[in-house]
Amino acid sequence: MYSLKLLALALALVAGHCVAAPPVDVLDQPAQSSKLADRSPLLDLAQAGKRLIAVGQRGHILYSDDQGIHWTQARVPVSTDLNAVQFATEQQGWAVGHDGVVLHSRDGGSSWEKQLDGRQLGRLMQQYYSARSESEQWQELSKRIETEGADKPFLDLWFSDELNGFVVGAFNLIFRTRDGGKSWEPWADRIDNPSGYHLNAIADDGKHLFIAGEQGLLVRLADNGERFQALTTPYEGSFFGLSAQPGMLLAYGLRGHVYRSKDEGLSWTKVPTGLNSSITASASDRHGQLYLFAQTGQVLASKDQGEHFQSLDLGPSAPIYGAMLAEQNRLLLVGPRGISQRLLVPVQQEDKRGAPHG
Template identity: 30%
Template sequence: MRAIVGLAASALVAVAAVKAFSHRPMPPMPPTRLAIESMQFDTIARSQAGLVIGGELGSLLYSGDQGKDWTVAKVQPERQALITQTAFAADGLRGLSVGHEGWILRTQDGGKTWKEVAFDEKNGEPFMGATYMGEQHWMVVGAFGRALRSDDDGQTWQPMVLPDAVADMHLNRVVGSADRQHWLIVGEAGLVLRSDDQGETWTQEEPFYNGSFYDALALPQGGWLVYGMRGHAFVQHDGGPWRQSEIPGPVSFYGHALLPDGRILLVGQGGVVATSTDGGLHFSFDRLPGRASLTDIALDDQGAGWITSTAGLLPYHLPQGAGAASSTAGSQ
């Protein structure tokens, strides 16, 4: 009897072993999904592929249906460096993304695939801004006065010659006029550099504010709006003096949108959206739910679109004709 029980037990063990090591189909894995409703995104741009966003962990995504669905772009090689800005050429196909550790990525299909052209993990200072200058010319700027220019569509880069006084200053953005003849670089300590010869030579504006500027905008009727820390923004027309904008509170602003009717929107700290109907001279406030810092904004001609933030991607809508910002925002 004991022999029979022993044989039975051995048989059960053998069957269990065979079953344990035999091929079995794996259950389907859930699809990989980035939590765009909670990740930090710093930049949003439009291209032939649709909308393109970039942010933490080197993430770049695109949407061909106005933000309903998002696809993770192919990045070669993948890095963990923060993406700070994405910019596209006039054709909507060629583009650059820049970020920390001297990272520069290049696309030729509107942001669906990206290839690295520069990266320096040990000594690479962050790049904070990128812009298309026309034809095959591009420019990127960043920390400690770093500014590079490419004349072969972003494939190779050379240092730009800037005034000696800005060698150690952080450069946050470079922006151009509609005709690409006139350019501004803005940065820390109220830095404003101007070029009136398509970026060939640069001169420093006389200081008029001692805080950082984070971005700038070429105004439709000519002139410039620069903005940044603690609710400070300034407007200049026809090379005249810089006039300070009237803003209700000390909110730092990081991104903007310009609507066809001339309204200007600034987005910034604490979920604040500031709106101007007079070319940037006066702004009114609206506040989105939550306290996230809003980093960039992209709207269509009807005032609908998306805002990137430190706490995810937010849908936004601004009714036409409203003097002050009115919005609906939340996760999607």
């Protein structure tokens, strides 16, 4: 009986110690290794040379050297959710996510280091705007961000090369680097977004850089490269993504809405999709075919630079958050169930009489 009492006391002390232990901040907790990482929720895909990279929840980053057949989990210093990834070269890449995280890889995605997190954003903004005697508006915003802590996500990123890039996110968060992420410059005062709408996507068409956001926000970087200027918006709902190439820009988002511009965002035409679900991702192949992906799993394809789309039947559908075209007509998809693959059939666009043509 005495030994049982001692055992009970020991268990109680252990339980009490566990309860009292302070929680570990996800910004300080490395991502946990998991054999099921490729089946856990993933949000975006990118290419680093011939290597493929996927990012997602709990800091999971995976890479594949055989076009998505097998995946290896990378070493990541945080366990916060990651939203987007891009590689400027085969070796140099960045990923962004919740809690104001910016990660950098120097080795093609095998390992990552933290360059920025939400605990630094407010302080960086205060230092920047105070030194420049900016208006009270930006200094107050900086203080609020620092007071509220690391709770604001970065949602997308764009790098033109291994030195120059932007990261964008919720509540008009936008920072620029000119040295590969060694330092970051706040740009909240250099974007026509007076209501502080979320900045959901950033992309370039080879000539101009664009940002799309909630409430129909669309802006374009001015020719002098010093400010994002408002474009006339064709829609008052949220845009979740952009697909851009020379001479064509698509903005897509809520409830299947897609708009197309042929004049660098100055005017827009609505593109019928037949969807009521939100469009969350896009991809293109080496033949110039364009694909759009819906949150509920539908896939649309276009052979005429987004002027018309038709639905593709790729089998059982599931939510799609990111997509990429791999070799041998394979489509890689990421979503709440991890990574999946589909075989693509070449698109045959219908002419005005409804007859397919190649």
